[in-house]
Amino acid sequence: DAGVTQSPTHLIKTRGQQVTLRCSPKSGHDTVSWYQQALGQGPQFIFQYYEEEERQRGNFPDRFSGHQFPNYSSELNVNALLLGDSALYLCASSPRGYEQYFGPGTRLTVT
Amino acid sequence: AQSVTQPDIHITVSEGASLELRCNYSYGATPYLFWYVQSPGQGLQLLLKYFSGDTLVQGIKGFEAEFKRSQSSFNLRKPSVHWSDAAEYFCAVGLSGGYQKVTFGTGTKLQVIP
Numbered sequence: 001d002a003g004v005t006q007s008p009t010h011l012i013k014t015r016g017q018q019v020t021l022r023c024s025p026k027s028g029h030d031t032v033s034w035y036q037q038a039l040g041q042g043p044q045f046i047f048q049y050y051e052e053e054e055r056q057r058g059n060f061p062d063r064f065s066g067h068q069f070p071n072y073s074s075e076l077n078v079n080a081l082l083l084g085d086s087a088l089y090l091c092a093s094s095p096r097g098y099e100q101y102f103g104p105g106t107r108l109t110v111t
Numbered sequence: 112a113q114s115v116t117q118p119d120i121h122i123t124v125s126e127g128a129s130l131e132l133r134c135n136y137s138y139g140a141t142p143y144l145f146w147y148v149q150s151p152g153q154g155l156q157l158l159l160k161y162f163s164g165d166t167l168v169q170g171i172k173g174f175e176a177e178f179k180r181s182q183s184s185f186n187l188r189k190p191s192v193h194w195s196d197a198a199e200y201f202c203a204v205g206l207s208g209g210y211q212k213v214t215f216g217t218g219t220k221l222q223v224i225p
Contacts, residue, residue: 004154033212033213035215041217041218042115042201042215042216042217042218043155043201043215044215045212045213045214048212056212058212090154090155092155092213099143099145099157099160100157100213101157102147102154102155102156102157103154104153104154105153105154107152
């Protein structure tokens, strides 16, 4: 049984560009959450998707947007990248109402 | 709003010694509590969780945690640490298991010395 998968593993972008990160949830999981983990910090909640809708959102600007597809996979989009967006982006999936399982993350570097 | 405090940024223990990592939470209702472990450059692995019932919960890799409502704490313990336990440990609290957002602490980095 495959766990949560994320792509790409690493990504380097320039300030002002846009980026799309992808996540496939664990089999049987219908809820996907995204987190940003800056170096030396704990993960910070960005938003959560269930039934293709954003259900919860953390304190992140509108530059951060997402989408969930009918097969429960998800994308995180970040527009107008800033240097401060450099971080490990983690995707987590869960069956509704249960604990979250995390993917390996995508390391985004903004130069 | 819920919050999590991990007062120890860095802990060093000798291999074979016991371990306790502290976690205090702030939340008005009964929380859902988790401990995750993260190896360098990796994602997070769930060690254990508390939703309800027995306040002493057992997890993977020989870890356990005890929920103490009166102290708003959920400390992680292991009786004998192995070198492979060296990693960063995160305590987290959620409104429910996975339907609402999970708030993480800042983490405790564990170093294990021979």
